[in-house]
Amino acid sequence: GLDGLSERCAQYKKDGADFAKWRCVLKISDNTPSALAIMENANVLARYASICQQNGIVPIVEPEILPDGDHDLKRCQYVTEKVLAAVYKALSDHHVYLEGTLLKPNMVTPGHSCPTKYSPEEIAMATVTALRRTVPPAVPGVTFLSGGQSEEEASINLNAINTCPLARPWALTFSYGRALQASALSAWRGQRDNASAATEEFVKRAEV
Numbered sequence: 001g002l003d004g005l006s007e008r009c010a011q012y013k014k015d016g017a018d019f020a021k022w023r024c025v026l027k028i029s030d031n032t033p034s035a036l037a038i039m040e041n042a043n044v045l046a047r048y049a050s051i052c053q054q055n056g057i058v059p060i061v062e063p064e065i066l067p068d069g070d071h072d073l074k075r076c077q078y079v080t081e082k083v084l085a086a087v088y089k090a091l092s093d094h095h096v097y098l099e100g101t102l103l104k105p106n107m108v109t110p111g112h113s114c115p116t117k118y119s120p121e122e123i124a125m126a127t128v129t130a131l132r133r134t135v136p137p138a139v140p141g142v143t144f145l146s147g148g149q150s151e152e153e154a155s156i157n158l159n160a161i162n163t164c165p166l167a168r169p170w171a172l173t174f175s176y177g178r179a180l181q182a183s184a185l186s187a188w189r190g191q192r193d194n195a196s197a198a199t200e201e202f203v204k205r206a207e208v
Contacts, residue, residue: 016078
């Protein structure tokens with residue numbers, strides 16, 4: 001938690017750490033996220049970012065909106081914009097140096113149970129529009145989380161975001177876990193003999 005974070009960051013810096021990440025999770029439903037939840041989570045992220053910078057560590061700010069539920073693309077975009085606007089207001093209030101931060105957001109996607117299917121181009125347009133409305137150009141980079149997407153979806157949607165016909169003043173890249181590792185782990189299966197095949201799968205996915 002935030003208690004004692006400054007002391008821990010000072011030690012992490014001595015140990016060679018240059019980056020830190022803090023994740024706050026919000027869920028979309030008929031009544032959530034509430035204005036209070038959005039504000040509280042934004043303030044926690046801002047306090048963490050400020051403490052990191054005081055100790056020479058680059059904060060990665062991760063406000064994640066979960067893909068659980070049946071909400072459509074428009075609802076996710078609306079909530080994403082509200083959350084990001086609150087985050088950057090809080091970062092400003094806490095005097096965080098934006099050029100020394102990275103943002104790790106969700107892509108704007110429909111809920112897993114949404115009956116409507118959207119194209120990668122629609123997802124890209126909604127995502128980039130939400131970012132353009134809320135994220136200052138001073139932020140150097142946006143590193144998307146995969147948010148429960150399959151490897152294929154995460155790769156295709158990121159490509160669509162980077163070819164979207166809207167101006168994108170930030171570097172846009174990925175910070176994936178499962179969406180990079182799943183096929184490599186499947187190829188490896190814990191067997192040393194499969195290491196080269198697993199490496200091949202991992203490189204292939206990273207290059208996509």
